[in-house]
Amino acid sequence: MPTDASFSVPDISFPSMKDLRTACLSLPEPDRAWGDRIRQRDALLTKPPGSLGRLEELALWLGEWQGTDSPVLDKVQITIFAGNHGVVQRGVSPWPSDVTSQMVANFEHGGAAINQLARNAGADLSVVCLQNLQATEDLSQTAAMTEEDFLSAVSTGYRAVPKDADLFCPGEMGIGNTTPAAALCAALLGGTGKDWAGRGTGLDDKGLKLKAAVIDEAIMLHKATLSDPLEVARRLGGYELAAIMGSVLAARHHGIPVLLDGFVCTAAILPLVKIAPEALDHTRLSHCSAEAGHRNLAASLMLEPLLDFGLRLGEASGSGLAIPLLCGAIACHNGMATFAEASVSQKSAPSTE
Numbered sequence: 001m002p003t004d005a006s007f008s009v010p011d012i013s014f015p016s017m018k019d020l021r022t023a024c025l026s027l028p029e030p031d032r033a034w035g036d037r038i039r040q041r042d043a044l045l046t047k048p049p050g051s052l053g054r055l056e057e058l059a060l061w062l063g064e065w066q067g068t069d070s071p072v073l074d075k076v077q078i079t080i081f082a083g084n085h086g087v088v089q090r091g092v093s094p095w096p097s098d099v100t101s102q103m104v105a106n107f108e109h110g111g112a113a114i115n116q117l118a119r120n121a122g123a124d125l126s127v128v129c130l131q132n133l134q135a136t137e138d139l140s141q142t143a144a145m146t147e148e149d150f151l152s153a154v155s156t157g158y159r160a161v162p163k164d165a166d167l168f169c170p171g172e173m174g175i176g177n178t179t180p181a182a183a184l185c186a187a188l189l190g191g192t193g194k195d196w197a198g199r200g201t202g203l204d205d206k207g208l209k210l211k212a213a214v215i216d217e218a219i220m221l222h223k224a225t226l227s228d229p230l231e232v233a234r235r236l237g238g239y240e241l242a243a244i245m246g247s248v249l250a251a252r253h254h255g256i257p258v259l260l261d262g263f264v265c266t267a268a269i270l271p272l273v274k275i276a277p278e279a280l281d282h283t284r285l286s287h288c289s290a291e292a293g294h295r296n297l298a299a300s301l302m303l304e305p306l307l308d309f310g311l312r313l314g315e316a317s318g319s320g321l322a323i324p325l326l327c328g329a330i331a332c333h334n335g336m337a338t339f340a341e342a343s344v345s346q347k348s349a350p351s352t353e
């Protein structure tokens with residue numbers, strides 16, 4: 001567990017925006033001594049130094065945050081946060097909002113892509129519906145959420161993280177949610193609707209133009225409040241995005257490493273990063289989504305995706321696919337023989353002449 005005795009994890013909820021902001025600024029660091037031990041063992045393993053590439057860094061990251069020199073992935077939790085969006089009434093998605101609850105039923109019956117990927121990865125899968133799947137307000141007309149509902153969604157996400165997980169992977173399902181995701185990017189990173197709007201679940205050219213214009217309208221409407229990241233999250237975000245932010249914060253407070261998923265998941269944690277730039281140290285980005293803005297969003301957060309597979313599904317599918325990579329990283333770190341154990345000669349020291 002991270003060592004920061006000064007912060008006590010809130011048990012129930014964030015009663016006010018001020019409480020939430022304080023929690024976002026209270027970010028425990030891991031005990032870096034574990035990282036040193038992992039580096040020391042890595043140097044003894046039967047391979048040329050650095051030859052396992054990014055797998056080495058992944059084992060180090062997991063071990064540091066888990067507080068061990070033998071990282072484990074016995075309990076991997078994937079949680080899908082589901083929500084609906086008032087802005088869908090503007091025509092920003094080619095799918096009706098009903099599909100959100102229909103897909104929740106599909107997750108529960110085991111029929112979605114993430115059910116297969118979670119099983120393949122040996123991960124547990126849960127689904128959390130926010131606000132009974134009642135839609136937010138249309139963010140191009142008014143604030144998407146009241147303060148109370150926003151804080152309730154963040155708190156639900158916070159409480160959804162099991163304290164004993166070895167890795168937490170947030171995902172989302174919400175027809176229309178690439179619009180609030182793009183709006184958060186425009187509000188917090190700059191640029192226009194055109195810079196951040198993508199085709200989502202398959203918008204045509206006309207729909208894409210409309211979506212960019214809707215985002216521009218929303219930015220204009222809320223422009224007086226754009227300097228406050230939590231207010232941006234409340235006005236321009238969505239329930240499941242708020243819950244993702246709460247879950248990533250909870251994982252940090254519990255010392256649990258996090259795999260982020262696609263465009264929506266990454267955009268959801270932008271308000272947190274704007275408050276505290278170090279807030280993503282316990283995360284890695286599982287993949288680069290094919291959604292137009294994700295590559296730039298990842299670059300602006302200095303997140304290097306583990307995979308680039310053209311996925312644009314959401315549902316934590318990129319994380320589902322990347323978990324086995326992490327399993328490979330810890331299997332090598334924990335299981336390989338040292339040069340001494342295997343009687344393999346180490347390369348001779350470079351000549352000094």
Ligand SMILES: O=C(O)c1ccc[n+]([C@@H]2O[C@H](COP(=O)([O-])O)[C@@H](O)[C@H]2O)c1
Binds near residue numbers: 094095172179200314
């Ligand atoms: O996160 C992504 O990279 C991503 C990219 C495209 C689509 N999605 C998923 O598609 C839905 C949102 O798309 P849309 O077109 O309805 O805004 C929502 O359920 C997301 O999980 C997700």
Ligand SMILES: Cc1cc2nc[nH]c2cc1C
Binds near residue numbers: 095099103201315
């Ligand atoms: C069918 C469908 C499945 C999804 N999974 C995540 N977002 C989705 C959007 C649609 C439309």
